[in-house]
Amino acid sequence: MQVGINLLCLSGFIEEQHLGQLRQLKDLGYDGVEVPVLRGAPEHYAWLGGQLDAIGLRRTTTSVIPSADANPVSSDPTIRHAGQQHLDWALDCAIALGAESIGGPFHAPIGQFTGAGPTEDELKYGAETHHAMADRASANGIYLSLEHLNRFETYFLNTMEQARAYVDRVDHPAFRIMYDTFHANIEEKSQPRAIRTLGDGMGVLHISENDRGIPGRGHINFAEVFSAVRATGYDGWVTLEAFGAGLPELAAATRVWRPLFPDFDTLFSESITFIRNGWAEAA
Template sequence: MQVGINLLCLAGYITEAHLPQIRQLKALGYDGVEVPILSGDPAHYEWLAGELDAIGLRRTSTSVIPSPDANPLSADIAIRARGVAHLDWIMDCALALGSESIGGPFHAPIGHFTGSGPSPDEIRYGAEAHHAMAETAKANGITLSLEHLNRFETHFLNTMEQARAYVAAVDHSAFSIMYDTFHANIEEQKQPRAIELIAGHMGVLHISENDRGIPGRGHIDFPEIFKATRATGYDGWVTLEAFGGGLPEIAAATRVWRPLFPDYDTLFSESLAFIRGQWEAAA
């Protein structure tokens, strides 16, 4: 098991200004970071890769579909082409970063709804795009870890029953699911059962409390989640995802406008101790 942290707690675009806090993560004992790839170009992520190598941190990444005008699920062939081009851009940046896994909801625009669940055509278009993306991922020794979101953020992928079916539709060994405890807390009746449904197909485990703050301070039953995860044989990335106020670039997507942790020192140290302690206790 490797412990990571989603750097969206710091910013949506990581620059030199964030390196002191990233060095702090290494000093505390994090194995890696999950880098948001939301803007920029491969040259920037190649620079960041060098900095992270020097610090000694491995990395995964997270990305989204930015708007309905670049939706890989669209019935409009031109829009769908822009969506596929965006997936190619995500891949180029992730490869430059040296990302081990590409995660996040890179399936449909967040907050964009059709008035119903995913249509057969949307599933078909998505599966085609993600299968092609997985081919590139496999050729470069990395995996895709597609993230489900709750029903208030997307109509496309909400439950692990849907996720299992979508894994079968994509049908590629380099394609998996990023399981997020925050979204599952809304959508799943029992998280252990949801985790069992995608046994063997979990690419990243996102540890996110019910309020998006420090894990262990809310009501999510993490002991049962860690026990269920370990029972599947999973031994990959266990990544903290927490959000704070004051980051305009992500507030609109996460609906977080208030501080959810007292300071970064507390977030970093308490969360790491909690994750490692829960993982060991679940053995």
């Protein structure tokens, strides 16, 4: 497996000022980083990819649907087209970055609700869009890892039963699911059972504590998570997700208003030790 870290703990947009912390992550033994692709142009991500190459870090990305005006599952064809264009942009940036996977909830706008679960039409529109996106991604050596969210952040994809059915509906070898322990802690009665339900559909494993702070300091049973994941044969990205003191791009949806870890040095060093030890002990 490879250990990564979601850089949303630093910022929603990674710039030159963050390069020192990226070098620190490499020195601590991280294999790669999960780069937020929320704004900017492919040229910026090409520059960042060059910097990551020089540091020696591999990379994946995380993206979202930014608004109801660019929703790929909308019943309005104009809005749906705008959503597809947004996903094309996210893929352009990931290609420029040299990413291995595109993750995140790029299915429906975060924090927007219809008063019901996903309709058959919404599932159909989403599957068509994600199948086409997976086609283009795979042609560029990238796979998709669509993230489920808890019911307070989205209505589209909440449980692993839904996620497994959606993987089968999209039906593309480059389409997978980003399993997130924070969201599963809310929605699933048993994380090991949820992981078994997803099976070989996992693309990225997000390690996120119940308060989104440092893993191992909360109440999620990561020992059973690691054991269940290893039992599926998964051997890909195991990526830390912890949030800082407020992200303008996501705070309104995720309700992250306060620091969830004491400092970056503690977050970086304690988390990688916890993940590597937990994975090894689950063998």
